[in-house]
Amino acid sequence: MIGTSIDFSLVDSMKLTWLISGLFIVLIAFLAVFAFIYILPLDLRDRSPIQPISFSHKKHAGDNDIPCLFCHRYAPKSTVAGIPAVADCRACHLFIAQNSPEIKKLMTYWENKQPIPWIRVYGVPDFVYFPHMMHIRAGLDCGTCHGNVAAMERITRSVKIKMGWCLNCHRQHKASIDCWTCHK
């Protein structure tokens, strides 16, 4: 090939129409995919990040009916709910589903003495004081904020944690809405 420039005289009008409509279809397809990702909980970045181990809450909390507080055991007594230590995961999985590839991943973390770098899905900024124990003691269901975790394969944030949302619930339950309640 001698030159790389396109001789436009060779492109007839029909081919040009094909090209334009082709590009148009591709654009529509892109937009559709984006809309799909946005509407469905497939948001990989923020709301439902891919975790280092594809831990299924559906399997644990749903199919096997393990109570939330079995693993997130600090929720009734601390500001944070806590996530189970690697040793805790291992304690059960020494006997359960040892051969699944994800469990093998877990065991590799354990053998390397590395904690699993889970990616945080729920969190409030530093200027917000959110105590889990007070909400548990008030008898609130975990699902009020965390959604139907028992049905989720991968954990997905089901609410937008904004101040208005907090206030709505506080008003409904006649909880304090003084600034200092949360901003202290």
Added chain:
Amino acid sequence: MDRRTFLQLGGITAAGALLAGCKSANEKLIPYLVPPDEGVTPGRAEYYASSCRFCPAGCGILVRVSEGRAKKIEGNPLHPVNRGKLCARGQATLQELYHPDRITQPLKRTGARGFGEFKKISWEEGLDLLTSNLKILKQEKAAGSLALLTPELRGTLAELTTRFMRSFGSTQHLSYELLGFDWLRAADRRNFGQAGLPFYDVAETRYLLSFGADIVESYLSPVQYGYAFGRMRQARDTVRGHFTYVGGRMSLTAASADRWMPARPGSEGVLALGMARLILAESLYDKAALAANGLHVEDLLKGLTSYDLPRVAEQTGLSQAAIAEVAREFAMTRPALAMAGEAVAFQSNVSESIQAVQMLNVLVGNLNKPGGIYPDAGSPDGPTNSFDELISLVEKMRGDQIRTVLIYGDPVHTIPQATGLQDALAKVPFLVSFSSLLDDTALMADLVLPDHAALESWGDVIPLAGTREGVIGLMQPVVTPVFDTRQFPEVLMTAANELGGDMKVAFPYPSYLEMLRADVKKHAVVSGSTDFEATWVDLLRKGGIFKPNAGQVNGYKWSGGTKIPEPAKPRFAGSEKEFPLHLSVYPCTAFFDGRGAPLPWLQQLPDPMTTAVWGSWVEINPKTAAELGISFGDLVEVASPQASLRVPAVIFPGIRPDMVAIPLGQGHREMGRYARERGANPLVLLATIIEGSAPQPAWHATRVRVTRISEKGELVTAGHPQGSYRSDLIEI
């Protein structure tokens, strides 16, 4: 660029963006590998009472510990010294625990001495090196060639080190530090017949006259004095205590005073005598107190004839009117209190000057009274050594009489080189350091056996003259040790056990903790049926043994004799012609004697007077600076008969024109990334020998010359943010 390249590049960019999109920007949520077994609840903090050992003041602290990590230090409200307050240095000790350059395990020197080439070894190997060395000394009947260098110790640590050295058979234990209050102990003994430190009741006084005592920065117990100073000013409805400061440099304390009297260095004693003469001549003294202390007005006045106002004014460089006014105010406001500090102490005429100041207290009758001076502070004082003993140990090292030195602390940096200590140490065949950071001393050592950080240690901290109550503060570990370190007293005990014989008998305890508990048991009152374990836990919760003073006052009297203490003319190292300026080295608010330099919070703490951070500087009066052609931030050379160094200049109106001042604390060769080769150590400038006399610790009696080098001083201050910013956190 042709089309193909363009498309390729476009494709790569798109793929990159897509890949980045898959990776979450959310925070990580890191679980424990193994959950801690001590009932740690994530998100819930525990508070532990302990004691601060940063400076000898020994304040009580509360440490907030969350998830097994120490997070914050505040003052312990129950502690009688600091009553819930704490200084910046105390707060910053948190960073000692998590310092990135801490020594993680024992080190053995591999390269040439002082070059910092070490090999990590195990504790077994390290202890073996230590004990085998000590065994050889014993076998060769050379036990006396073991020396132990420590700062001033009190409590069980003093007891333990003393026992260790005695049972080993060596007398060479030197308990000495640069800013020790040796001189004040000596003055207390001579003037009041009490071998300890006095307690000044600043809170209750109505007129405070400080001769160079920087009470809110570094003097004896700064947090206590800061609190007391606030009470003196504001705690009484109708009285606002008056404060006059005498001293050539305006320190933070001086800046808090109502009147600053920049007397000529070394003339403070003369000033005190001039005031005494005026008080006696005008019959403003306390007649009863004078009689009770065996002093007679006529005799005193006879001895004071030469201290008339014009002469005193001429010698001190102050105005006659000001001296007379302060003397009258001091004598007519009761209670009034005079105290003397380092600026007076580290002069050639220290003994008479301090005595003259203490005599003012007798004249206004404030001995053993609220708002006055109590010659006996409540807490017991440990064994300390004098400067002369330091010099004699240095001589022994030079004469090859010392073969092994165990060093706790960093004397290589904090003892002036003019004492010859550094050169003498270099001649000693075996040096062992117990530093937890590779400081200048550890750098010279053959073996480093790293100590725990303060927050990992057991111990008792007996405060230095900060209260009249009997206090034994307790230190307890608030976190599990971060690294493979061991506590200094524990290592000594292990070595003693290993050496056996008398040494083993001297330590009938399985651990240092047991020794501490046994000692506390002696002092604590075990109430009723409760066993000691319950008392011990209770004491740990409170932070120590606090025995309220039952109000007994020991009636100490003046024992300084009836003769007037006439201070000799102050002598200085360096001729006035060649070295025209007086040098003052002072412990700055951040670093104390240099031990604060590795902590970045303290490096970033602006000096309260000059706002300088991250370095050393020299303070020069604007008049002097103009004469020498020096402007703000210039690099200058400060030369003394001993050495010279280069620092940036701060033009500072709060200093006498014939004086310059450099803060202590910087200029470490090593000591971690934040202190390493930053600023300069002014101690190298100091001389110990003045006009052929015997060496003495006259740290304020060296003369210097200042010359301008260039305009690139690299000084960082709040008002003048030129220079290099050595921290990511400072962006001005």
